[in-house]
Amino acid sequence: xxxxxxxxxxxxxxxxxxxxxxxxxxxxxxxxxxxxxxxxxxxxxxxxxxxxxxxxxxxxxxxxxxxxxxxxxxxxxxxxxxxxxxxxxxxxxxxxx
Amino acid sequence: xxxxxxxxxxxxxxxxxxxxxxxxxxxxxxxxxxxxxxxxxxxxxxxxxxxxxxxxxxxxxxxxxxxxxxxxxxxxxxxxxxxxxxxxxxxxxxxxx
Numbered sequence: 013x014x015x016x017x018x019x020x021x022x023x024x025x026x027x028x029x030x031x032x033x034x035x036x037x038x039x040x041x042x043x044x045x046x047x048x049x050x051x052x053x054x055x056x057x058x059x060x061x062x063x064x065x066x067x068x069x070x071x072x073x074x075x076x077x078x079x080x081x082x083x084x085x086x087x088x089x090x091x092x093x094x095x096x097x098x099x100x101x102x103x104x105x106x107x108x109x
Numbered sequence: 110x111x112x113x114x115x116x117x118x119x120x121x122x123x124x125x126x127x128x129x130x131x132x133x134x135x136x137x138x139x140x141x142x143x144x145x146x147x148x149x150x151x152x153x154x155x156x157x158x159x160x161x162x163x164x165x166x167x168x169x170x171x172x173x174x175x176x177x178x179x180x181x182x183x184x185x186x187x188x189x190x191x192x193x194x195x196x197x198x199x200x201x202x203x204x205x206x
Binding site: 055056057058059062063065066067070079082083084085086098100102104 | 152153154155156159160162163164167176179180181182183195197199201
């Protein structure tokens with residue numbers, strides 16, 4: 013897979029690692045004082061991005077973080093064999109309360 | 110797995126079938142004149158629910174259907190061995206334009 017583009021410092025890009033890696037990344041940003049953390053994912057990692065948001069919101073920072081916005085979209089990716097394919101994306105904005 | 114609860118007639122519950130089954134279900138409701146279709150899923154099917162919404166919106170009904178609202182949440186489910194587990198949920202509201 014191609015190297016992911018660098019993400020802005022308030023963004024957590026959810027991929028193939030265990031869900032708790034991304035939960036910890038979000039918690040670290042919040043504890044650094046970032047007011048809005050954007051949890052992004054595409055394809056099958058979308059379910060995991062929702063898990064990250066829900067675990068942060070209900071288990072680690074209940075009442076302190078809320079889902080402010082959710083956007084879904086599509087990206088076109090080129091497979092290794094040259095075919096173009098559509099892949100879904102999600103962006104979940106978590107805001108400190 | 111327990112039988113799913115009956116869904117209201119404007120709801121499509123995304124599960125283990127191929128994505129096109131659910132796309133067709135949404136298109137059928139829209140063509141019946143339903144103004145808002147709710148695409149629901151939980152767990153790993155969440156990614157597929159986003160695919161369903163994106164495919165309907167951009168491939169089949171471009172300009173005619175828009176994402177009106179997206180909610181995420183958590184449910185507690187009891188595993189066959191009696192343990193309780195958290196599972197994420199999503200509801201995507203597609204509205205006819």
